[in-house]
Amino acid sequence: MSNSRNIEFKKDIENYLPAISVDLVIFGFHDNDLKILLLELKDKENWALPGGFIFKDEFLEDAAKRVLQERTGLTGIFLEQFHVFGDPERTRMNNREKQLVKQLENVENVESVESVENVEDDKLSAEIRQWLLGRFVTVGFYALVEYTEVNPKSDFYSIQCTWCDISSLPPLVSDHQKIIEKALQTLRLHLNFHPIGLNLLPKEFTMPELQRLYETILGIKLDRRNFQRRIINYNILTRLSKKRTGGAFKAPYLYQFDEALYQKALQNGLDSPW
Amino acid sequence: MSNSRNIEFKKDIENYLPAISVDLVIFGFHDNDLKILLLELKDKENWALPGGFIFKDEFLEDAAKRVLQERTGLTGIFLEQFHVFGDPERTRMNNREKQLVKQLENVENVESVESVENVEDDKLSAEIRQWLLGRFVTVGFYALVEYTEVNPKSDFYSIQCTWCDISSLPPLVSDHQKIIEKALQTLRLHLNFHPIGLNLLPKEFTMPELQRLYETILGIKLDRRNFQRRIINYNILTRLSKKRTGGAFKAPYLYQFDEALYQKALQNGLDSPW
């Protein structure tokens, strides 16, 4: 960690809201599996959700967008706040903040022998340590991205940033497991009210692909034919010319969403009973 | 405001999380109308949602419960977090915090002439002022209470605490209007997934009453007979012996929820299409 980095972080802390953070569950869909972006922390034991802090004059959603862009390079992404996690214990255990603190302590050791500027830095680190060790309430956002467009970038505190299959997650820091579960539950509830297919799939996709998406999100198997009929009846898709000629079987049609119709249909919910 | 009150508040501030609050949309149902509890602030211009701050070692939900109990006297109430409101501008305008500050400034004027203890108090007030003027991110909770069981109590900063009809709300502080709208939207979405009827209605109720509740929440008219059939088919009600013999018409049956069956049915959503 460079000295300038430390200074920069101090400046940031002054400009951050205290005690609040955002964490992102970034969903992608690939190879018939629902995946999320996770960071492997430098201690090599735990993984964590991408997250960050909120500048004092920043919208919560903008903070989330900023984090999203830093990890994926993407902008203009579907993003939705889903829950606040604020148990007092959540930040007391072994978590990302403590990792941060470790990193910062190392910086002290390495650099505090040098100059006046570094004495200043020691103060900063103490400040930072204090700040990070406090309780944090985090706002959970979920994002829907198109898998192929993402170029995952790790941050300073992590070794790597990769997609992890939702069905086999690595050990996670703090309450991030719980956050992911809640995000998934929310995704299920939002399926009929938000353009989830539109945002998770590429522009063109096949009906079986859409079905797998629904099956993974819902965690159930669906009948091929009934699924097709139902989706078609929603009247939100346009069928293109045949393609997807890679497999050892009949080539499925390609579809794309009619965004206007999709949005309109979502307003009342796709299967709203009332 | 008593001096001890000021001291007490200072103690509280030290123990509060900074920059975070909770606000409550407390729903009740009476006279065929959906109502919420609002506070009329002492400036006599604006009304506000009941709200409060979070102690440093307190669960968010416990903070909400605490506020709820202070305003209604009730415990064991259905409470659900629904959204975070964190726009940087939300606390810059004329809002409850500014009212608080006004109150506190008056305290200064009255009491700062007296003793050393009051000098100390001045400091507190400055602290408090500083604290309250900062940006606040607030977690919105909605609560469902049985109207007749509530005994609304105003807090120190308000003249009164009363039920307001959802269809004719008074002018509201800050973004509280938006918070209420979001709460209502959420209530609609939760109708098939949470025991909303159970918590808003008295133990015994009639089918027309239940229907009015649904109509008010959804904002639409429903067919009497179809509504009845549908609800009955959910298999979550037990019919009692006739009653509600007050009106100039045929006495409707009384029903009550079979809580076990209701909860079980809600797990998959009452009309879940998937």
Add this chain to the structure above:
DNA sequence: TCAAAAGTGTTAGTCGTACACCCATGA
């Protein structure tokens, strides 16, 4: 006895469910 509100029933059409059959493709 009358109006208002509640209980109950019917019917047609739509939708969900559970199926079976045929078609295209690469190995």
Add this chain to the structure above:
DNA sequence: TCATGGGTGTACGACTAACACTTTTGA
């Protein structure tokens, strides 16, 4: 040619939507 997976169709039962008649009650 065959296994795999995809496209399409049908029939039954359940549910929805629209609607009418009867019953109870206080004024």
